[in-house]
Amino acid sequence: MTEAEAPQRSPGTSPGRARRLAFHKRQRRRSLTIGAISTIVVFGTLALVVLNSPGWPAVQESFFSWEHFKASFPDILSGFRRNVRIFLIAEVLILIVALVVAVIRSSRSPVLTPLRLAATAYVDLIRGIPTIILLFLLGFGVPALGLQGVPNSQEFWAITTLVISYSAYVAEVYRAGIESVHESQTAAARSLGLSSAQSMRWVVLPQAVRRVIPPLLNDFVALQKDSALLALLGVQEAFRRAQIYVFGTFNFTAYLAAALLFLILTVPLARYTDYLIRRQRERVGGSPL
């Protein structure tokens, strides 16, 4: 009997293939096991060393006291709502203001020259000033002038400070994104008859923004933490609430409780950013390494 085999469409079932599959399976299991064991050993040893060190009970009582955590948490959580409110509002405004600044800086139209100069000056100036100085200038200084119609709410000035401060950085992020879009895209858009503004709006910006989502998310994480600056204007947000508790008891667990609240927001966001970066790399055609 002759074997008239059709050309094989998929890897067959030769003994070589079976051996290969088995090898890979063994390798994978080995990697997982080694990984698990080494993680347990390293962290386990670390935990043992720390938990058995002579200073640990004092540290645990001072920083990780469950009693104090329970006692301080409700107040800190309710204060945290204020942090969330201001960073959400600020972020939306920042994304918009920064985009406008970036587009102005990237334009070449002579009509926009004064705006372009102003935008450059703004970015340079604000990136050089510590946010806390800005906050005091705006939060205490401006209201002290007693000008008509100027708001005097702490939240207003905290949000304004954060927007002014962060927009300068985020504008540069956007600009880097815009510059990174190859000029052949603009060439293609213009040669189809799209105007300069239309090219920016429909071709360049959509690509630019997608590219810079990871650094934008990064800045958002930083913003979330900077919401604690609200405390400097007297508002009892999460950090200040924790601080009041700490001063009353000299136990520092409350600070950790406040930190935990921030972490609950920032860590998932950071992981999501990593995921986006990975997906972007795949999309551009590389292997999902």
Add this chain to the structure above:
Amino acid sequence: MIDRLLEVRGIWKEFGPLTVLADVSLDLGTHEVMAIVGPSGSGKSTLLRCINLLEPIDDGEILLDGVDIADPEFDADSVRRRIGIVFQAFNLFPHLSVLDNITLAPRKVLKMPEEEARVAADRLLARFDLADKRHEYPDRLSGGQQQRAAIIRALAMSPDLILLDEPTSALDPELVGEVLEVIETLAQDGMTMIVVSHELTFARAVADRVLFMDEGRVVEQGTPDQVLTAPTTERARRFLRLMTDSA
């Protein structure tokens, strides 16, 4: 008498100390197909970009239907919709689907309603055998498919003239054919075109006239037979020898 759709008169282009185009002239009538050949660095691509007003010229005139479009006071945007261009690197918009790539300019520039633009795009896609890719993103298409999509994108604006800048040079050899087929079809349909290409056989088959450029100048002009089979200048001869040797 064929109407001269495009007349390029004595244009010069310099990039700093380098003269890229020196006293280049050509003319093109409606429905004519012109091929431009020559060694790299001869200014062929720059010539196309100047005609399309992507690059400003330093001297000379470019007349479209008798109007000097290279005049700095002329509104370039209004002209660009009449002259389509296809790039060597395709330059599709990666964030848009094939369909959106094609309908973007008709909708925004020609103010075509969305439905109408889509119907027109679908017709072209079907014609050039890309209908099943309409919702795909460019990164999922092969090079040949991308270039065909790019040609359709240019066509969707119903241009008077299409410039093709080495449309197949970036393609794997087995994909070149499908793109050349599309260009041939366009020629048969009567599209006025200027094609810069290394594909000499194709040029001979499709072009009405051939230009040979070298070092920024038009060295030879004539029918394909004249320029490609029996060139009169030594430079052209040398070039053709090189091209056929490496073929």
Add this chain to the structure above:
Amino acid sequence: MKRYVVLIAALGLVLSACATESGGEAGASCEKEDLTLVQEGTLTIGTDEPSFPPWFDFEGGPSTGTGFESAVAYAVAGELGFTEDEVAWVVVPFTNSFAPGEKDFDFDINQISITDERDQAVDFSDGYYDVNQALLGFTDSDIAGATTIDELKAYRLGAQVGTTSLDFITDAIQPDTEPLVYDTNADAKAAFDAGQLDGLVLDLPTAFFVSAVEIEGSTVIAQFPAAGEPEQFGMLFEEGNPLRDCVNEALANIDVDALQQEWLSEVVDAPVIETG
């Protein structure tokens, strides 16, 4: 056997020698040479920067001897045997002073009220000043007309974090809106000046100084005597520091009242609001 006896005896001697040196209960010497100091031969005193009248001199700092607390500090130093040159000052932010842990000063004098909570983390000298809380407000404002604790509830009040002033607001006044809380008194004053607060709670002498010198149009609207035991300022020591007893001895020998007369006599006429 004999060797062990000798060893134990030696150990016993050493231990008893240690016993008599440590713990300041009975017979600890307050001679200058025997004092436990952060720095040999120098009395290191901590206070905040900037330091304000009437407690210290603003321009010249704590070492000028100008101001009530500066005067008390130098008087105590003198009693302990230190000349003016042998006194050194270090900057200690108010909110750091009563946190537990090792201190880089011998004592801190900075309008720090003695409280039970703080006493668990640090040690205090005897009180050298009975302090009343006071309310600072603008003369032409609604709050200036308040005469009872209840009337104050409706206003936006503020104080520095960790202070008995803040405790006073939270415990005694219990305002309807949450008080604003600041890292430093300077920030609190800035907020008050910017019209973000109706009333600022400070100790009486400080409130008086602010109204007289620092913020125009402000006045001490009321003072609040303590409901039970008077609130007192004390000098602050690292927990267990034997120097504390020596300082108490020195305090007892100083005419603190005279110093009060000299530096704090201007502070008088704010209306009294009882909290009890």
